[in-house]
Amino acid sequence: MMRILLVNPPIFDFTASDFWLRPYGMTRVASRMRHVCEFIFFNFLRTVKKDAWGRGRFPEEIIPKPEVFSDIPRRFRRFGRQRAEFRTLLQARAFDVVFVQTSMTYWYPGIREVIEDVRELQPSAKIVLGGVYATLCTDHAESLGADLVIKGSNLEPLWRALSMQPSQGDCLIPGGNDDVGVLKLGEGCPFHCTYCAAPLMWNGFAPRDTGACLRELRLLIAAGAKDIAFYDDALLYRADEVLKPFLESVVNERISARFHTPNALNARFMTPELAGLMTRAGFASFFFGLESGAAAWQTATGGKVNAGEFAAAVDCLRSAGTRYIAAYIIAGHPDSETQSLEESMQFVHDCGAKIVLSEFSPIPGTEDGKKSTPWADMKEPLSHNKTAFAIRRLGADYLNRLKSLSRSLNHDMSMKYPG
Numbered sequence: 309m310m311r312i313l314l315v316n317p318p319i320f321d322f323t324a325s326d327f328w329l330r331p332y333g334m335t336r337v338a339s340r341m342r343h344v345c346e347f348i349f350f351n352f353l354r355t356v357k358k359d360a361w362g363r364g365r366f367p368e369e370i371i372p373k374p375e376v377f378s379d380i381p382r383r384f385r386r387f388g389r390q391r392a393e394f395r396t397l398l399q400a401r402a403f404d405v406v407f408v409q410t411s412m413t414y415w416y417p418g419i420r421e422v423i424e425d426v427r428e429l430q431p432s433a434k435i436v437l438g439g440v441y442a443t444l445c446t447d448h449a450e451s452l453g454a455d456l457v458i459k460g461s462n463l464e465p466l467w468r469a470l471s472m473q474p475s476q477g478d479c480l481i482p483g484g485n486d487d488v489g490v491l492k493l494g495e496g497c498p499f500h501c502t503y504c505a506a507p508l509m510w511n512g513f514a515p516r517d518t519g520a521c522l523r524e525l526r527l528l529i530a531a532g533a534k535d536i537a538f539y540d541d542a543l544l545y546r547a548d549e550v551l552k553p554f555l556e557s558v559v560n561e562r563i564s565a566r567f568h569t570p571n572a573l574n575a576r577f578m579t580p581e582l583a584g585l586m587t588r589a590g591f592a593s594f595f596f597g598l599e600s601g602a603a604a605w606q607t608a609t610g611g612k613v614n615a616g617e618f619a620a621a622v623d624c625l626r627s628a629g630t631r632y633i634a635a636y637i638i639a640g641h642p643d644s645e646t647q648s649l650e651e652s653m654q655f656v657h658d659c660g661a662k663i664v665l666s667e668f669s670p671i672p673g674t675e676d677g678k679k680s681t682p683w684a685d686m687k688e689p690l691s692h693n694k695t696a697f698a699i700r701r702l703g704a705d706y707l708n709r710l711k712s713l714s715r716s717l718n719h720d721m722s723m724k725y726p727g
Protein backbone atom coordinates (compact mmCIF):
# COMPACT_ATOMS: atom_id res chain seq x y z
CA MET A 309 0.00 0.00 0.00
CA MET A 310 1.21 3.49 -0.81
CA ARG A 311 1.48 5.63 2.34
CA ILE A 312 -0.07 9.03 1.86
CA LEU A 313 -0.06 12.01 4.17
CA LEU A 314 -2.96 14.47 3.69
CA VAL A 315 -2.21 17.94 5.02
CA ASN A 316 -4.57 20.82 5.67
CA PRO A 317 -1.99 23.58 6.14
CA PRO A 318 -1.88 26.47 8.63
CA ILE A 319 -3.18 29.92 7.63
CA PHE A 320 -1.17 33.16 7.70
CA ASP A 321 -3.58 36.11 7.73
CA PHE A 322 -4.98 39.01 9.74
CA THR A 323 -8.16 37.07 10.55
CA ALA A 324 -9.39 33.52 10.00
CA SER A 325 -12.07 31.36 11.55
CA ASP A 326 -13.62 27.97 10.99
CA PHE A 327 -16.66 28.83 8.86
CA TRP A 328 -17.30 25.12 8.19
CA LEU A 329 -13.85 24.95 6.59
CA ARG A 330 -12.81 21.45 5.53
CA PRO A 331 -10.34 20.23 2.84
CA TYR A 332 -13.10 18.99 0.53
CA GLY A 333 -11.15 18.67 -2.74
CA MET A 334 -8.28 16.72 -1.19
CA THR A 335 -10.76 14.37 0.48
CA ARG A 336 -12.50 13.64 -2.81
CA VAL A 337 -9.19 12.91 -4.55
CA ALA A 338 -8.05 10.66 -1.70
CA SER A 339 -11.35 8.75 -1.83
CA ARG A 340 -10.50 7.66 -5.35
CA MET A 341 -7.22 6.17 -4.14
CA ARG A 342 -8.33 4.38 -1.00
CA HIS A 343 -8.21 0.90 -2.66
CA VAL A 344 -4.41 1.12 -3.02
CA CYS A 345 -3.31 3.60 -0.35
CA GLU A 346 -3.29 4.11 3.39
CA PHE A 347 -3.81 7.62 4.68
CA ILE A 348 -2.81 9.73 7.63
CA PHE A 349 -4.51 13.12 7.91
CA PHE A 350 -2.71 16.00 9.60
CA ASN A 351 -5.12 18.86 10.14
CA PHE A 352 -3.35 22.07 11.18
CA LEU A 353 -6.80 23.70 11.33
CA ARG A 354 -8.25 21.72 14.20
CA THR A 355 -10.96 23.89 15.70
CA VAL A 356 -10.58 24.78 19.37
CA LYS A 357 -13.92 26.40 20.19
CA LYS A 358 -17.20 25.76 18.45
CA ASP A 359 -20.58 27.45 18.34
CA ALA A 360 -23.97 25.72 18.25
CA TRP A 361 -23.62 25.10 14.49
CA GLY A 362 -20.09 23.63 14.59
CA ARG A 363 -18.24 26.78 13.47
CA GLY A 364 -15.29 27.81 15.56
CA ARG A 365 -11.87 29.28 16.13
CA PHE A 366 -8.41 27.99 15.36
CA PRO A 367 -5.41 28.18 17.67
CA GLU A 368 -3.54 31.38 16.77
CA GLU A 369 -0.40 33.36 17.50
CA ILE A 370 0.63 36.88 16.54
CA ILE A 371 3.65 36.87 14.23
CA PRO A 372 5.71 39.58 12.52
CA LYS A 373 3.83 41.24 9.67
CA PRO A 374 5.33 40.72 6.21
CA GLU A 375 6.88 43.88 4.79
CA VAL A 376 4.23 44.03 2.04
CA PHE A 377 1.63 44.82 4.76
CA SER A 378 3.57 47.59 6.52
CA ASP A 379 0.76 50.07 5.68
CA ILE A 380 -2.02 47.87 7.13
CA PRO A 381 -2.92 48.81 10.72
CA ARG A 382 -3.81 45.27 11.83
CA ARG A 383 -1.97 42.46 13.59
CA PHE A 384 -0.81 39.50 11.52
CA ARG A 385 -1.25 35.94 12.76
CA ARG A 386 -0.49 32.30 12.15
CA PHE A 387 -3.61 30.14 12.63
CA GLY A 388 -3.33 26.42 13.30
CA ARG A 389 -1.50 23.83 15.32
CA GLN A 390 2.16 24.20 16.19
CA ARG A 391 4.73 23.47 13.52
CA ALA A 392 6.58 21.20 16.00
CA GLU A 393 3.63 18.76 16.09
CA PHE A 394 3.84 18.28 12.34
CA ARG A 395 7.61 17.83 12.47
CA THR A 396 7.18 15.17 15.16
CA LEU A 397 4.83 13.23 12.85
CA LEU A 398 7.33 13.48 9.97
CA GLN A 399 10.07 12.14 12.23
CA ALA A 400 7.92 9.22 13.42
CA ARG A 401 6.36 7.90 10.18
CA ALA A 402 7.49 7.52 6.59
CA PHE A 403 5.32 8.63 3.67
CA ASP A 404 5.54 8.07 -0.08
CA VAL A 405 3.37 11.04 -1.05
CA VAL A 406 2.25 14.21 0.74
CA PHE A 407 -0.92 15.93 -0.51
CA VAL A 408 -1.39 19.55 0.51
CA GLN A 409 -4.78 21.26 0.17
CA THR A 410 -4.56 24.86 -1.02
CA SER A 411 -7.32 27.48 -0.91
CA MET A 412 -6.92 31.29 -0.73
CA THR A 413 -4.08 32.46 -2.96
CA TYR A 414 -2.71 34.71 -0.18
CA TRP A 415 -2.43 31.80 2.27
CA TYR A 416 0.57 30.35 0.43
CA PRO A 417 3.01 30.93 3.36
CA GLY A 418 1.27 28.00 5.11
CA ILE A 419 1.95 25.78 2.07
CA ARG A 420 5.55 26.95 2.01
CA GLU A 421 5.99 26.02 5.69
CA VAL A 422 4.62 22.50 5.07
CA ILE A 423 6.84 21.99 2.01
CA GLU A 424 9.96 23.12 3.90
CA ASP A 425 9.33 20.61 6.69
CA VAL A 426 8.56 17.72 4.34
CA ARG A 427 11.63 18.43 2.20
CA GLU A 428 13.88 18.55 5.26
CA LEU A 429 12.51 15.52 7.13
CA GLN A 430 11.25 13.27 4.31
CA PRO A 431 13.29 14.19 1.25
CA SER A 432 12.12 11.17 -0.75
CA ALA A 433 8.38 11.90 -0.37
CA LYS A 434 6.62 13.35 -3.42
CA ILE A 435 4.69 16.56 -2.69
CA VAL A 436 1.43 17.25 -4.55
CA LEU A 437 -0.52 20.52 -4.39
CA GLY A 438 -4.11 20.94 -5.55
CA GLY A 439 -6.99 23.35 -4.96
CA VAL A 440 -7.74 27.00 -5.60
CA TYR A 441 -4.27 28.56 -5.15
CA ALA A 442 -2.68 25.73 -7.16
CA THR A 443 -5.14 26.42 -9.99
CA LEU A 444 -5.18 30.22 -10.01
CA CYS A 445 -1.46 30.80 -9.33
CA THR A 446 0.08 27.65 -10.82
CA ASP A 447 3.45 29.25 -11.67
CA HIS A 448 3.74 30.73 -8.20
CA ALA A 449 2.77 27.40 -6.61
CA GLU A 450 5.38 25.58 -8.72
CA SER A 451 8.01 28.00 -7.43
CA LEU A 452 7.44 26.70 -3.87
CA GLY A 453 9.12 23.41 -4.79
CA ALA A 454 6.31 20.79 -4.95
CA ASP A 455 6.76 17.82 -7.30
CA LEU A 456 3.32 18.20 -8.88
CA VAL A 457 0.85 21.09 -8.98
CA ILE A 458 -2.63 20.07 -10.11
CA LYS A 459 -4.41 22.77 -12.08
CA GLY A 460 -8.22 22.68 -11.92
CA SER A 461 -10.12 19.44 -11.84
CA ASN A 462 -8.11 17.42 -14.37
CA LEU A 463 -6.51 14.64 -12.29
CA GLU A 464 -4.89 12.75 -15.20
CA PRO A 465 -1.39 14.14 -14.40
CA LEU A 466 -1.79 12.82 -10.84
CA TRP A 467 -2.80 9.30 -11.85
CA ARG A 468 0.09 9.24 -14.35
CA ALA A 469 2.62 10.46 -11.78
CA LEU A 470 1.49 7.83 -9.26
CA SER A 471 1.02 5.09 -11.92
CA MET A 472 -2.45 4.44 -10.57
CA GLN A 473 -5.96 3.63 -11.80
CA PRO A 474 -8.41 5.65 -9.69
CA SER A 475 -11.58 4.08 -8.35
CA GLN A 476 -14.99 5.71 -7.82
CA GLY A 477 -14.70 4.88 -4.10
CA ASP A 478 -16.98 6.24 -1.42
CA CYS A 479 -16.14 9.41 0.39
CA LEU A 480 -13.23 9.20 2.80
CA ILE A 481 -13.61 10.77 6.22
CA PRO A 482 -10.11 12.05 6.99
CA GLY A 483 -9.18 11.94 10.66
CA GLY A 484 -12.26 9.89 11.66
CA ASN A 485 -15.14 11.48 13.54
CA ASP A 486 -16.10 15.06 12.91
CA ASP A 487 -19.30 16.86 13.87
CA VAL A 488 -19.09 18.94 10.66
CA GLY A 489 -19.31 17.49 7.16
CA VAL A 490 -19.06 19.12 3.75
CA LEU A 491 -20.85 18.06 0.61
CA LYS A 492 -21.31 19.09 -3.02
CA LEU A 493 -24.25 18.18 -5.25
CA GLY A 494 -22.74 19.76 -8.35
CA GLU A 495 -19.52 21.28 -9.66
CA GLY A 496 -19.15 24.76 -11.12
CA CYS A 497 -21.61 27.49 -12.01
CA PRO A 498 -23.30 28.66 -15.23
CA PHE A 499 -22.64 32.38 -14.50
CA HIS A 500 -19.50 34.41 -15.14
CA CYS A 501 -19.38 37.08 -12.48
CA THR A 502 -16.45 39.40 -13.02
CA TYR A 503 -15.07 38.96 -9.48
CA CYS A 504 -15.45 35.18 -9.08
CA ALA A 505 -13.02 32.25 -9.26
CA ALA A 506 -15.65 29.59 -10.03
CA PRO A 507 -15.56 30.00 -13.85
CA LEU A 508 -11.77 29.57 -13.72
CA MET A 509 -11.99 26.41 -11.62
CA TRP A 510 -14.75 24.62 -13.53
CA ASN A 511 -16.01 24.57 -17.09
CA GLY A 512 -19.73 25.35 -16.69
CA PHE A 513 -22.05 23.46 -14.37
CA ALA A 514 -22.22 19.68 -13.90
CA PRO A 515 -24.51 17.94 -11.41
CA ARG A 516 -23.14 14.97 -9.45
CA ASP A 517 -24.92 11.66 -9.12
CA THR A 518 -27.67 12.00 -6.48
CA GLY A 519 -27.16 8.44 -5.19
CA ALA A 520 -23.43 9.10 -4.60
CA CYS A 521 -24.23 12.35 -2.77
CA LEU A 522 -26.73 10.56 -0.53
CA ARG A 523 -24.16 7.84 0.24
CA GLU A 524 -21.65 10.53 1.20
CA LEU A 525 -24.22 12.23 3.41
CA ARG A 526 -25.00 8.97 5.24
CA LEU A 527 -21.26 8.30 5.75
CA LEU A 528 -20.71 11.80 7.13
CA ILE A 529 -23.60 11.40 9.56
CA ALA A 530 -22.41 7.94 10.61
CA ALA A 531 -19.01 9.57 11.38
CA GLY A 532 -20.70 12.03 13.74
CA ALA A 533 -21.59 15.01 11.53
CA LYS A 534 -24.50 17.08 12.79
CA ASP A 535 -23.87 20.17 10.66
CA ILE A 536 -23.44 19.74 6.91
CA ALA A 537 -22.17 22.64 4.80
CA PHE A 538 -22.78 22.63 1.06
CA TYR A 539 -19.72 23.75 -0.92
CA ASP A 540 -21.68 24.11 -4.18
CA ASP A 541 -21.22 27.27 -6.22
CA ALA A 542 -24.74 26.93 -7.68
CA LEU A 543 -26.76 24.84 -5.20
CA LEU A 544 -30.17 26.12 -6.37
CA TYR A 545 -29.46 25.89 -10.10
CA ARG A 546 -31.56 23.23 -11.92
CA ALA A 547 -33.04 22.37 -8.53
CA ASP A 548 -35.69 20.08 -10.07
CA GLU A 549 -32.92 17.72 -11.21
CA VAL A 550 -30.37 18.14 -8.42
CA LEU A 551 -31.34 19.63 -5.06
CA LYS A 552 -35.02 18.61 -4.93
CA PRO A 553 -34.52 14.84 -5.50
CA PHE A 554 -31.68 14.89 -2.96
CA LEU A 555 -33.78 16.67 -0.32
CA GLU A 556 -36.85 14.53 -0.98
CA SER A 557 -34.73 11.48 -0.10
CA VAL A 558 -33.42 13.26 3.01
CA VAL A 559 -37.00 13.93 4.12
CA ASN A 560 -38.30 10.45 3.19
CA GLU A 561 -35.43 8.67 4.93
CA ARG A 562 -35.78 10.98 7.95
CA ILE A 563 -32.07 11.85 7.79
CA SER A 564 -31.40 14.31 10.56
CA ALA A 565 -28.83 17.08 10.04
CA ARG A 566 -28.57 20.85 10.05
CA PHE A 567 -27.67 22.08 6.57
CA HIS A 568 -25.80 25.31 5.83
CA THR A 569 -24.89 27.28 2.73
CA PRO A 570 -21.62 29.19 3.31
CA ASN A 571 -21.05 29.44 -0.47
CA ALA A 572 -23.54 32.09 -1.49
CA LEU A 573 -26.94 30.99 -2.77
CA ASN A 574 -28.45 32.64 -5.83
CA ALA A 575 -31.79 34.19 -4.79
CA ARG A 576 -33.05 34.10 -8.39
CA PHE A 577 -33.75 30.36 -8.13
CA MET A 578 -35.64 30.37 -4.83
CA THR A 579 -39.34 29.47 -5.04
CA PRO A 580 -41.98 29.00 -2.31
CA GLU A 581 -41.92 25.24 -2.96
CA LEU A 582 -38.11 25.02 -2.71
CA ALA A 583 -38.08 27.19 0.42
CA GLY A 584 -40.59 24.81 2.05
CA LEU A 585 -38.63 21.70 1.07
CA MET A 586 -35.27 23.12 2.22
CA THR A 587 -36.74 24.16 5.55
CA ARG A 588 -38.41 20.76 6.10
CA ALA A 589 -35.18 18.95 5.18
CA GLY A 590 -33.25 20.81 7.91
CA PHE A 591 -31.62 23.90 6.39
CA ALA A 592 -30.74 26.11 9.36
CA SER A 593 -28.93 28.97 7.64
CA PHE A 594 -29.26 30.66 4.29
CA PHE A 595 -26.43 32.87 3.01
CA PHE A 596 -27.25 34.68 -0.24
CA GLY A 597 -24.78 36.38 -2.56
CA LEU A 598 -26.35 39.77 -3.17
CA GLU A 599 -23.02 41.70 -3.13
CA SER A 600 -24.76 45.05 -3.80
CA GLY A 601 -28.33 46.30 -4.17
CA ALA A 602 -27.39 48.71 -7.00
CA ALA A 603 -28.83 47.58 -10.34
CA ALA A 604 -26.08 49.11 -12.52
CA TRP A 605 -23.32 47.41 -10.49
CA GLN A 606 -25.18 44.06 -10.56
CA THR A 607 -25.51 44.20 -14.34
CA ALA A 608 -21.93 45.30 -14.93
CA THR A 609 -20.53 42.42 -12.86
CA GLY A 610 -22.48 39.64 -14.58
CA GLY A 611 -26.16 40.07 -13.64
CA LYS A 612 -26.47 36.92 -11.53
CA VAL A 613 -29.24 38.38 -9.36
CA ASN A 614 -31.15 41.60 -8.74
CA ALA A 615 -32.56 43.28 -5.65
CA GLY A 616 -36.18 42.28 -6.36
CA GLU A 617 -35.22 38.62 -6.65
CA PHE A 618 -33.41 38.82 -3.32
CA ALA A 619 -36.41 40.42 -1.57
CA ALA A 620 -38.71 37.73 -3.00
CA ALA A 621 -36.39 34.92 -1.83
CA VAL A 622 -36.36 36.30 1.71
CA ASP A 623 -40.18 36.44 1.67
CA CYS A 624 -40.38 32.80 0.52
CA LEU A 625 -38.10 31.69 3.34
CA ARG A 626 -39.83 33.74 6.04
CA SER A 627 -43.17 32.26 4.94
CA ALA A 628 -41.62 28.79 5.19
CA GLY A 629 -40.56 29.52 8.78
CA THR A 630 -36.81 30.05 8.30
CA ARG A 631 -35.09 32.12 11.01
CA TYR A 632 -31.50 32.70 9.83
CA ILE A 633 -31.18 34.53 6.49
CA ALA A 634 -28.11 36.56 5.57
CA ALA A 635 -26.72 38.31 2.50
CA TYR A 636 -23.11 38.88 1.55
CA ILE A 637 -22.26 42.44 0.53
CA ILE A 638 -18.85 42.96 -1.05
CA ALA A 639 -16.76 45.69 0.61
CA GLY A 640 -13.78 47.05 -1.28
CA HIS A 641 -14.69 46.12 -4.87
CA PRO A 642 -12.68 48.10 -7.49
CA ASP A 643 -15.98 49.73 -8.61
CA SER A 644 -17.24 50.34 -5.10
CA GLU A 645 -18.32 53.89 -5.99
CA THR A 646 -21.23 52.41 -7.97
CA GLN A 647 -22.17 49.84 -5.35
CA SER A 648 -24.18 52.15 -3.03
CA LEU A 649 -22.80 50.31 -0.02
CA GLU A 650 -24.75 51.89 2.83
CA GLU A 651 -28.01 51.79 0.85
CA SER A 652 -27.37 48.15 -0.04
CA MET A 653 -26.88 47.29 3.62
CA GLN A 654 -30.04 49.13 4.60
CA PHE A 655 -31.90 47.32 1.80
CA VAL A 656 -30.80 43.88 3.09
CA HIS A 657 -31.92 44.90 6.56
CA ASP A 658 -35.29 46.19 5.31
CA CYS A 659 -35.85 42.89 3.48
CA GLY A 660 -35.46 41.12 6.83
CA ALA A 661 -31.98 39.59 6.49
CA LYS A 662 -28.62 39.93 8.21
CA ILE A 663 -25.66 41.57 6.49
CA VAL A 664 -22.35 39.79 6.08
CA LEU A 665 -19.74 42.24 4.84
CA SER A 666 -17.39 40.30 2.67
CA GLU A 667 -14.07 42.04 2.07
CA PHE A 668 -13.07 41.86 -1.56
CA SER A 669 -10.12 39.73 -2.61
CA PRO A 670 -9.00 40.20 -6.23
CA ILE A 671 -8.76 36.93 -8.17
CA PRO A 672 -6.02 36.69 -10.80
CA GLY A 673 -7.42 35.90 -14.24
CA THR A 674 -10.76 37.68 -13.65
CA GLU A 675 -11.91 41.01 -15.06
CA ASP A 676 -12.01 42.53 -11.61
CA GLY A 677 -8.52 41.19 -10.91
CA LYS A 678 -7.33 43.35 -13.84
CA LYS A 679 -9.13 46.38 -12.40
CA SER A 680 -7.45 45.84 -9.03
CA THR A 681 -3.90 46.70 -10.00
CA PRO A 682 -3.99 50.23 -8.46
CA TRP A 683 -4.34 48.55 -5.03
CA ALA A 684 -2.65 45.16 -5.47
CA ASP A 685 0.36 43.64 -7.16
CA MET A 686 -1.51 40.77 -8.80
CA LYS A 687 1.74 38.80 -9.31
CA GLU A 688 2.31 38.68 -5.53
CA PRO A 689 -0.53 36.59 -4.02
CA LEU A 690 -0.04 38.12 -0.55
CA SER A 691 -1.43 41.34 -1.94
CA HIS A 692 -4.73 39.58 -2.82
CA ASN A 693 -5.35 39.51 0.95
CA LYS A 694 -8.94 40.64 1.60
CA THR A 695 -8.22 42.65 4.75
CA ALA A 696 -5.34 44.50 3.09
CA PHE A 697 -7.20 45.04 -0.16
CA ALA A 698 -10.37 46.41 1.44
CA ILE A 699 -8.36 48.80 3.63
CA ARG A 700 -6.30 50.02 0.68
CA ARG A 701 -9.40 50.41 -1.47
CA LEU A 702 -11.75 52.06 1.03
CA GLY A 703 -9.49 53.34 3.81
CA ALA A 704 -9.50 51.90 7.34
CA ASP A 705 -11.85 54.58 8.75
CA TYR A 706 -14.59 54.14 6.16
CA LEU A 707 -14.33 50.35 6.40
CA ASN A 708 -14.71 50.60 10.19
CA ARG A 709 -17.80 52.77 9.74
CA LEU A 710 -19.33 50.18 7.40
CA LYS A 711 -18.60 47.41 9.91
CA SER A 712 -20.17 49.37 12.69
CA LEU A 713 -23.29 50.08 10.58
CA SER A 714 -23.52 46.38 9.77
CA ARG A 715 -23.25 45.46 13.48
CA SER A 716 -25.99 47.84 14.51
CA LEU A 717 -28.40 46.79 11.72
CA ASN A 718 -27.72 43.12 12.49
CA HIS A 719 -28.34 43.70 16.18
CA ASP A 720 -31.83 44.94 15.28
CA MET A 721 -32.39 41.84 13.18
CA SER A 722 -31.29 39.56 16.05
CA MET A 723 -33.91 41.23 18.24
CA LYS A 724 -36.56 40.55 15.60
CA TYR A 725 -35.50 36.94 14.87
CA PRO A 726 -33.73 35.67 18.01
CA GLY A 727 -31.93 32.34 18.08
Ligand code: SF4
Nearest residue numbers: 497499501504506541
Ligand atom coordinates in the same frame (compact mmCIF):
# COMPACT_ATOMS: atom_id res chain seq x y z
S1 SF4 B 1 -23.10 33.09 -9.57
FE1 SF4 B 1 -21.76 32.90 -7.79
S2 SF4 B 1 -20.45 31.13 -8.18
FE2 SF4 B 1 -21.41 31.71 -10.12
S3 SF4 B 1 -19.89 33.02 -11.12
FE3 SF4 B 1 -21.31 34.35 -10.00
S4 SF4 B 1 -20.37 34.64 -7.95
FE4 SF4 B 1 -19.37 32.90 -8.95
